[in-house]
Structures are given as structure tokens and as C-alpha cells.
Amino acid sequence: MAPAHPRADQPADRNLAPAAASRIWFHLDDVIPLAAHAASTPSHGLTSAQLLARAPLMPALAWEATLDGDRLISNGQPGWFDADGNPHAARGRTWVGPRYGTIAPALDEVGFLPVRGMPGSTFHLVDWLQQAAAGGAHWLNLDITHRRPVIGPSGLAVSDQRGDLYPPGATWAEASVACVPATGGGLYPALVADGYASNRGGVLARFDRDTAARMVDDLQRARAHQPGFHAVLRWAGDRIEVYTENTDGLTGLRRYDVVGPDPDGRYPIGAYLWPWLCMDNLL
Structure with missing residues (x-):
């Protein structure tokens, strides 16, 4: 049964405009x-x-x-x-x-x-x-x-998808980013919000479609061939579903986020969930 709430049945908020302060x-x-x-x-x-x-x-x-x-x-x-x-x-x-x-x-x-x-x-x-x-x-x-x-x-x-993703008036800079806890050793080109970070750690990153597709493929291969935890990304139309391992002793995966393209066609994968780090100054 659907949640008995007047706003619960609305489609996911796909308006990725700057955040309303409210x-x-x-x-x-x-x-x-x-x-x-x-x-x-x-x-x-x-x-x-x-x-x-x-x-x-x-x-x-x-x-x-x-x-x-x-x-x-x-x-x-x-x-x-x-x-x-x-x-x-x-x-x-x-x-x-x-x-x-x-x-x-x-x-x-x-x-x-x-x-x-x-x-x-x-x-x-x-x-x-x-x-x-x-x-x-x-x-x-x-x-x-x-x-x-x-x-x-x-x-x-x-x-199912978070809204209010970006700071108002943010300036975006090119960077190479990585998120070892979620993606292992993968290094990905991104745009990052200059001077801003998630309050959970890491920069605010968004990726073009080709990079998002490569990330989907990389994580599928890592899960199949490398030991340890790896997040899983799957396409669902033009959106990407984000999965993690079940923590309750059950086998299989559990979806915990959905990411759609923003007005520029970029994907803020892991926003406010994964601690993306800029690697340009560390290489």
C-alpha cells in the first residue's frame, strides 16, 4: 500500500536547481x-x-x-x-x-x-x-x-532522488576525483564546486555521461573480479541506481540512491553519500 500522505505519491524531485534554504x-x-x-x-x-x-x-x-x-x-x-x-x-x-x-x-x-x-x-x-x-x-x-x-x-x-544538490551560484572547476571506499582505485574526471564540500566529507562532484558510464562498467568488473566491498551502479533509463551490500546478513544488493542527469546532462553520483576527494594535488 502506498504511504497515506498527500505528497508521498509525487514523482521523485528531479529539479536539481540551487537549494531552497527552507x-x-x-x-x-x-x-x-x-x-x-x-x-x-x-x-x-x-x-x-x-x-x-x-x-x-x-x-x-x-x-x-x-x-x-x-x-x-x-x-x-x-x-x-x-x-x-x-x-x-x-x-x-x-x-x-x-x-x-x-x-x-x-x-x-x-x-x-x-x-x-x-x-x-x-x-x-x-x-x-x-x-x-x-x-x-x-x-x-x-x-x-x-x-x-x-x-x-x-x-x-x-x-527516491535527492533534490537541492548544488550551492547557489557555485563556480565549477575541472578536477580528477576518487572515492576509495565506494569505487576503489578508480580516478574520474569531474566538475567540482569550487570552495564547497559535503558536510559528510568530500567535494561536490558531477560527471558527464561518458564518465558515468565508465564508472558503471568499472564497478561491475570490480565486483566480479576483486575482493572486498564495491558499490554497484545500474542504468534505469537515463538515471543511475546506486546499490550497496545488504548489512542484515542477507545476500544480494540493496538500492539506496537514484541519480538523474542535471540540466547540463551531468550526474552527481554519490552526492552527500560518498566522500569524493580531489586527487590533482596528490598525484
Whole structure:
């Protein structure tokens, strides 16, 4: 069954124009475990987002815009903490740069996202996210253009392909890039956004169709003949599907992104997921 949400059935956002400052993008692999944690824990703690929303105590995620960027955390108790003692968080994936910083419009803002419906509502965020992922979605975006203390269905959308990929007015420079964790030793010509990087590490790179096709072929050969992990790319019409190994003990591959051509016909493969590095100064 398709997710019961007025925007969930829209086609993937293929508008790769400069980012609107009001949309924050999260990968569903990061968000769904947090939502499941909030939905399944026996009790829940107060958060500043809930207090500002004057909402009842209930399973929820809290959105926070901080100096470290946008993040979602669970209010479930017992809490979920990382090895460094900080709350486990799903972090928004965006660019950082000398002029624009991140696309978050302000700092120290919060929002309350009920995981189970507010009184009188039939919308359950955790179910909707899980159904969206089962239907092929990979990205969640929060639209905070007209943000209210409680972020409801009208402020949420999912898609198989990420939008808002490039910094406004970015200058693009030619470079040779590599991403050893995903592509092994392959070196590829690209255009990179001068002075910008992903907040997850690496430059913002986009590739012409011939280079994208070579990358698809290289990774297929590597998976067949070289030991170790290799990402897999497959054509689906004019788009490229990105696969990784299953991490749950099952055999086979799991799709976790879809990349289409931008208005210039270039492919931002691995954007905000793979740490592409410029190699020109290292060779």
C-alpha cells in the first residue's frame, strides 16, 4: 500500500536547481531507525521542541538546527547514545562553504515531529517512512518555509532522488576525483564546486555521461573480479541506481540512491553519500 500522505505519491524531485534554504534533506537509512526507536521505547523524555510546541508527551523526533548543522533525535527512553556519549542523530546532508555555510536558515531552531499521530490525526510518521522506503524512496525532506512548532504532514516529502544538490551560484572547476571506499582505485574526471564540500566529507562532484558510464562498467568488473566491498551502479533509463551490500546478513544488493542527469546532462553520483576527494594535488 502506498504511504497515506498527500505528497508521498509525487514523482521523485528531479529539479536539481540551487537549494531552497527552507528544505533540509535526510537519508531514510538515518531517519527510520530513529523513528522506530521513538515508537518502540517504553517511555519518552521531554525535549525543548515538545515544550515549545506545547504538545503532549508522546513518541516523537525533535528537529534541531545548531552550529553543527541540522539533526533529528529521538525522545525515546532509554535513550540512544553514540560511543562518544552524544545522542544518536540523523544529520541533514548538505554543503558547507566559505560563503553560504549550510542551507539551514537559522541556528538553535527546533521542531516537534510526532512519530505516532497527534490526537485527532491518523498520520503516523514511522509507518509512512517505512512504507515509503519499501516503495523505493531514499530521501526525506523537511520544508520549514512556514514552519510551525509541530511539523506535520504538509511539511514532509519523500523521494527516491535527492533534490537541492548544488550551492547557489557555485563556480565549477575541472578536477580528477576518487572515492576509495565506494569505487576503489578508480580516478574520474569531474566538475567540482569550487570552495564547497559535503558536510559528510568530500567535494561536490558531477560527471558527464561518458564518465558515468565508465564508472558503471568499472564497478561491475570490480565486483566480479576483486575482493572486498564495491558499490554497484545500474542504468534505469537515463538515471543511475546506486546499490550497496545488504548489512542484515542477507545476500544480494540493496538500492539506496537514484541519480538523474542535471540540466547540463551531468550526474552527481554519490552526492552527500560518498566522500569524493580531489586527487590533482596528490598525484
